[in-house]
Amino acid sequence: MSNQPTSTQYDLRGSVAVVTLANPPVNGLGYSLRSGIVAGLDKALADDKVTAIVLIGSDRAFSGGADVKEFGTPKAGTDPNLGVVIRALEDSRKPVIAAIGGMALGGGLELAMGAHFRVAKPDAQLGLPEVKLGLLPGAGGTQRLPRLIGLEAALNIIVSGAPTPAKKFEGTPLLDAIIEGDLLAGALAFAEKAVADKLPLKRVRDLKVKAPGADAFLQFARNTVGAMSKNFPAPLKCVEAVAASVSLPFDQGLKAERELFMQLMATPESRALRHIFNAERAASKVSDIPEDTQLRDVKKVGMIGAGTMGVGITMNFINVGIPVALLEMKQEALDKGLATIRKNYENSMAKGKLTQAQLDERMALVTPTLEYSAFKDVDLVIEAVFESMEVKEKVFKTLDEVCKPGAILASNTSALNLDQIAQFTKRPQDVVGLHFFSPANVMRLLEVVRGAKTGKDVLATSMALAKKIKKIAVVSGVCDGFIGNRIVARYGQASNELLNAGASPSQIDNALQKFGLAMGIYRMGDLAGLDIGYAGRKRRKEANPEAYIPIVADRLAEAGRFGQKTGAGWYRYEAGKRDPIVDPAVEKIIEDFRTERGLAARKVSDEEVIERCIYAMVNEGARILEEGIAQRASDIDIVYLNGYGFPAHRGGPMLYADTVGLANVVRALKRIAAEPGADAKFWQPAPLLLKLAEEGKTFN
Numbered sequence: 289m290s291n292q293p294t295s296t297q298y299d300l301r302g303s304v305a306v307v308t309l310a311n312p313p314v315n316g317l318g319y320s321l322r323s324g325i326v327a328g329l330d331k332a333l334a335d336d337k338v339t340a341i342v343l344i345g346s347d348r349a350f351s352g353g354a355d356v357k358e359f360g361t362p363k364a365g366t367d368p369n370l371g372v373v374i375r376a377l378e379d380s381r382k383p384v385i386a387a388i389g390g391m392a393l394g395g396g397l398e399l400a401m402g403a404h405f406r407v408a409k410p411d412a413q414l415g416l417p418e419v420k421l422g423l424l425p426g427a428g429g430t431q432r433l434p435r436l437i438g439l440e441a442a443l444n445i446i447v448s449g450a451p452t453p454a455k456k457f458e459g460t461p462l463l464d465a466i467i468e469g470d471l472l473a474g475a476l477a478f479a480e481k482a483v484a485d486k487l488p489l490k491r492v493r494d495l496k497v498k499a500p501g502a503d504a505f506l507q508f509a510r511n512t513v514g515a516m517s518k519n520f521p522a523p524l525k526c527v528e529a530v531a532a533s534v535s536l537p538f539d540q541g542l543k544a545e546r547e548l549f550m551q552l553m554a555t556p557e558s559r560a561l562r563h564i565f566n567a568e569r570a571a572s573k574v575s576d577i578p579e580d581t582q583l584r585d586v587k588k589v590g591m592i593g594a595g596t597m598g599v600g601i602t603m604n605f606i607n608v609g610i611p612v613a614l615l616e617m618k619q620e621a622l623d624k625g626l627a628t629i630r631k632n633y634e635n636s637m638a639k640g641k642l643t644q645a646q647l648d649e650r651m652a653l654v655t656p657t658l659e660y661s662a663f664k665d666v667d668l669v670i671e672a673v674f675e676s677m678e679v680k681e682k683v684f685k686t687l688d689e690v691c692k693p694g695a696i697l698a699s700n701t702s703a704l705n706l707d708q709i710a711q712f713t714k715r716p717q718d719v720v721g722l723h724f725f726s727p728a729n730v731m732r733l734l735e736v737v738r739g740a741k742t743g744k745d746v747l748a749t750s751m752a753l754a755k756k757i758k759k760i761a762v763v764s765g766v767c768d769g770f771i772g773n774r775i776v777a778r779y780g781q782a783s784n785e786l787l788n789a790g791a792s793p794s795q796i797d798n799a800l801q802k803f804g805l806a807m808g809i810y811r812m813g814d815l816a817g818l819d820i821g822y823a824g825r826k827r828r829k830e831a832n833p834e835a836y837i838p839i840v841a842d843r844l845a846e847a848g849r850f851g852q853k854t855g856a857g858w859y860r861y862e863a864g865k866r867d868p869i870v871d872p873a874v875e876k877i878i879e880d881f882r883t884e885r886g887l888a889a890r891k892v893s894d895e896e897v898i899e900r901c902i903y904a905m906v907n908e909g910a911r912i913l914e915e916g917i918a919q920r921a922s923d924i925d926i927v928y929l930n931g932y933g934f935p936a937h938r939g940g941p942m943l944y945a946d947t948v949g950l951a952n953v954v955r956a957l958k959r960i961a962a963e964p965g966a967d968a969k970f971w972q973p974a975p976l977l978l979k980l981a982e983e984g985k986t987f988n
């Protein structure tokens with residue numbers, strides 16, 4: 289080892305120089321690694337004893353691609369940039385062999401394609417996933433891969449972004465050898481043989497793309513890719529870049545690729561996807577909890593309640609081999625819950641996603657019980673019983689008596705005060721909220737609710753456990769509705785005002801769906817059921833009749849329209865179908881409601897629908913942030929993207945606001961607040977939003 293930069297290691301093995309990439313965890317191609325590769329190459333070229341150069345990474349990764357830590361910083365483009373490094377390898381007068389183990393993804397695969405020869409472990413994952421960040425491979429990937437594996441195969445890899453095991457490329461010019469045993473030994477042997485046999489140095493740039501019938505194929509690709517990638521420009525640009533590999537000489541193709549890459553880099557869609565990528569990684573970190581916090585062992589789980597949520601939550605654990613003791617009040621409820629779990633697995637089996645043996649294995653991990661004594665040795669209990677403080681009180685008092693010290697006691701409550709629940713035990717430090725979303729076996733989102741006294745190790749364990757059961761967890765402080773449902777309440781209020789002002793449920797839903805939401809708010813209501821919200825409002829009305837302001841939804845519930853489950857809600861549904869049908873009866877209910885309340889209907893524009901609904905979310909998001917309920921704006925985006933069908937190409941409500949410009953959001957809120965019929969207090973911009981807008985800043 290000499291004066292090499294720290295991210296590579298240089299060794300001589302006989303007459304072969306070995307340059308080892310050493311930037312854990314995945315050899316991200318940051319500045320120091322890039323300059324280390326060039327320095328290693330130069331050293332090898334300057335040494336007359338060296339006859340060949342092997343470039344190798346770790347067992348885990350040859351290279352995972354760009355260094356995410358450098359994303360968006362000037363360092364990402366500082367010379368030697370990746371294009372320069374690849375050119376240096378390609379121009380080397382001594383053979384360069386890339387030895388690929390683990391993965392070669394994105395820039396990692398582009399780097400390998402700059403070598404004269406490539407050898408790989410059979411299970412190494414090769415791919416160009418840039419499209420998943422709304423980009424395309426920008427260091428020659430779209431020009432070199434078609435030259436190595438042909439137009440069609442390259443296009444599929446680049447447009448899908450999916451990795452492929454190296455074994456599948458055996459026999460193509462992409463791989464010169466598959467190495468079954470020790471990768472370095474195999475690569476060294478290959479290098480020595482290449483020198484001995486005087487193999488000509490293969491520069492990929494000199495190859496021609498094999499593409500009979502390219503024009504017809506590319507036209508077909510444009511049509512299919514265009515139809516499949518609505519809202520996302522990157523896949524079509526990938527097709528254009530790959531097309532350039534056929535129609536243009538190599539260097540001009542590289543230039544075309546670069547231009548398309550820069551265009552994509554500037555799109556809001558790519559910004560949104562890169563934001564989500566970073567946001568998902570940030571969400572698991574809790575600022576005041578050290579990364580090395582000692583976690584509690586969770587080997588066995590207790591679940592209380594085998595209703596809608598209990599069933600789904602149980603499946604999350606048995607799916608990953610963690611046994612669950614499932615408790616109910618009555619045998620019938622227990623049987624029903626178990627039958628639902630089995631039915632869900634049978635549905636997966638019918639789709640070929642699960643085998644009978646896996647089903648049996650998972651079912652065997654559930655121990656049904658009517659007795660709390662089954663919880664004596666569990667490490668974690670999650671309750672999903674009725675949403676009533678009295679019921680939760682009984683449950684937590686019992687848990688406090690039966691559970692072993694150190695067991696984590698979790699509640700799936702949607703809206704009750706977790707701190708109050710914690711007080712029912714003598715161990716509030718062990719109490720945490722684990723707020724799953726329905727259906728809990730499907731939805732990726734988990735709000736981990738941090739009570740005033742929740743222990744740091746309990747929170748850290750909950751976050752780690754979420755990862756284990758394949759959830760994306762976001763920490764929320766205690767407040768009414770936590771992050772997600774608290775914002776939904778504002779969303780509902782905004783859409784109500786629109787309804788009162790003259791819009792119809794279908795107009796509002798259509799505008800929201802055109803914006804990109806998976807489902808408009810009224811369709812969502814019909815799916816979730818309108819009875820639950822109504823029951824809550826009825827309680828509030830009984831407690832304080834003067835303060836209660838009726839809404840249209842009350843009239844629907846009073847008419848027995850509870851949504852899909854009763855065949856009618858905001859829409860009408862045909863038996864066994866889920867397609868919403870506009871119902872004149874609802875229009876009548878709304879008109880009568882307006883007459884009764886003295887509201888005059890006017891024309892509402894689709895833009896107004898989006899502005900009001902989305903900015904109401906953003907404004908509440910700002911309050912949530914200011915109060916410290918959410919740790920960071922991107923956590924709010926994650927909640928909305930994963931729990932409420934917010935479109936990925938918008939990056940979440942908070943990023944959307946950043947994209948529009950916070951000053952513009954503030955201006956719109958003030959304008960809405962002054963409009964007739966608007967709740968002026970509701971529309972006041974949150975102090976944090978005002979402050980950021982004044983300072984010209986963004987949430988993210």
Ligand code: NAD
Binds near residue numbers: 598674
């Ligand atoms: P549910 O009515 O479908 O199921 C509740 C189950 O708990 C029933 O099977 C009931 O028999 C059982 N139960 C009630 N008291 C019990 C007790 N003392 N001991 C043992 N079992 C008892 O309700 P759900 O929709 O599954 O909701 C459960 C909890 O999850 C609530 O706190 C709710 O707010 C929360 N939650 C619900 C959703 C949702 O979309 N349904 C989403 C997130 C959170």
